[in-house]
Amino acid sequence: MGEIKIPQMEPWFDEKEAKAIYDYVKSGGWLTEFKKTEELEKMLSRFTGTKFAIMTNNGTISLTLAMIALGLVAGDEILVPDLTMISSPNSAHMVGIKPVLVDIEASTLCIDLKDAEKKISKKTKALMYVAFNGRSANMKKVAAFCKKHRLFLLEDSAQGLGSYWNRKHLGTFGEIGSFSFSVPKVITTGQGGALITNSKLLYNRLKKLKDFGRDKGGIDFHPHMGWNFKFTDLQAVIGIEQMKKLSTRLEKKRQIYKWYLDGLKDIKDIEFVETNLKNTSPWFIDIFVSKPNGLAVHLAKRGIGTRRIYPAIHTQKIWKEAFKRNKFPVTSNYADRGLWLPSSAKLTRREVNYVIQSIREHYEA
Numbered sequence: 001m002g003e004i005k006i007p008q009m010e011p012w013f014d015e016k017e018a019k020a021i022y023d024y025v026k027s028g029g030w031l032t033e034f035k036k037t038e039e040l041e042k043m044l045s046r047f048t049g050t051k052f053a054i055m056t057n058n059g060t061i062s063l064t065l066a067m068i069a070l071g072l073v074a075g076d077e078i079l080v081p082d083l084t085m086i087s088s089p090n091s092a093h094m095v096g097i098k099p100v101l102v103d104i105e106a107s108t109l110c111i112d113l114k115d116a117e118k119k120i121s122k123k124t125k126a127l128m129y130v131a132f133n134g135r136s137a138n139m140k141k142v143a144a145f146c147k148k149h150r151l152f153l154l155e156d157s158a159q160g161l162g163s164y165w166n167r168k169h170l171g172t173f174g175e176i177g178s179f180s181f182s183v184p185k186v187i188t189t190g191q192g193g194a195l196i197t198n199s200k201l202l203y204n205r206l207k208k209l210k211d212f213g214r215d216k217g218g219i220d221f222h223p224h225m226g227w228n229f230k231f232t233d234l235q236a237v238i239g240i241e242q243m244k245k246l247s248t249r250l251e252k253k254r255q256i257y258k259w260y261l262d263g264l265k266d267i268k269d270i271e272f273v274e275t276n277l278k279n280t281s282p283w284f285i286d287i288f289v290s291k292p293n294g295l296a297v298h299l300a301k302r303g304i305g306t307r308r309i310y311p312a313i314h315t316q317k318i319w320k321e322a323f324k325r326n327k328f329p330v331t332s333n334y335a336d337r338g339l340w341l342p343s344s345a346k347l348t349r350r351e352v353n354y355v356i357q358s359i360r361e362h363y364e365a
């Protein structure tokens, strides 16, 4: 197999980040979180239209912290979709909270509220809404569903930065929204996570949880339980530069999605999930085909990188046993057919055309 010339994804930095790091180090900063992190938090709360944003060290721990801040404890249950990154259920398991898997709906690939309703028990305290690839259902209905069943709504919007429902940013419909700045995301700080909320109470709890349970830095009295899940200013300077590029990148992501859709939609074997580009800036280009591995091998021979979408959580070795009595037909259907095509915001029209041509060849051969 030849060398991969068009990767499935790659981060994107330039002189702006390099200069920002240089300037920051020269300025005598302490590297750990301080003013630059606060500046990044302000940018995020402004961008998402929330009162508060809190940086954490990644988008997995941010989910765990959100559950702790909401008062969930070991033995409680949280509803989690079966189609998501492993972080979503594992973030709950870390503190003994039980993720209860729920099937997805085909129209959005997000959690199916009808199935969720069947899985509510006396121990269910929250619902984790994962905006898969930036798509979502009617979030007002999701929020109303949670209210009706007295569940907290925690949005795992790791793939939803720059995506909206009805002009309101994802992550803002429930108590807390969570984001990730890991390398594959639209913008990255290497590792990094963030939480957004409009609740001063939750904000204060989260601030303490991630900073040793103290009321402010530099003191050694700890009236609250807490740990260390802080960010660093060294990463924040990169994040600030990445945030400045966010809108252009999101627009490019929508453009790339449209290029692929226009170039491939007549191929019968390829299914695109309906995506309203006014709301959604797709993070990755996800297509669903009968034989994803065959297509992936064909593309690799042409130097094109792809990645299988997440296996259903209930099929992962660590979760199989717990859910062996349940069925998740919609998740299974999509997980088995899903393939992520090259999705970097750096892609040129020529590169996308080459990928489209190569896919067409595979089907026309």
Ligand SMILES: *Cc1c(COP(=O)(O)O)cnc(C)c1O
Residues within 6 Å of the ligand: 058, 059, 060, 061, 084, 085, 087, 088, 130, 156, 158, 159, 179, 180, 181, 182, 191, 192, 193
């Ligand atoms: C990326 C991602 C996470 C995890 O974020 P990290 O920063 O890598 O810990 C959680 N949930 C979803 C849906 C993700 O895509």
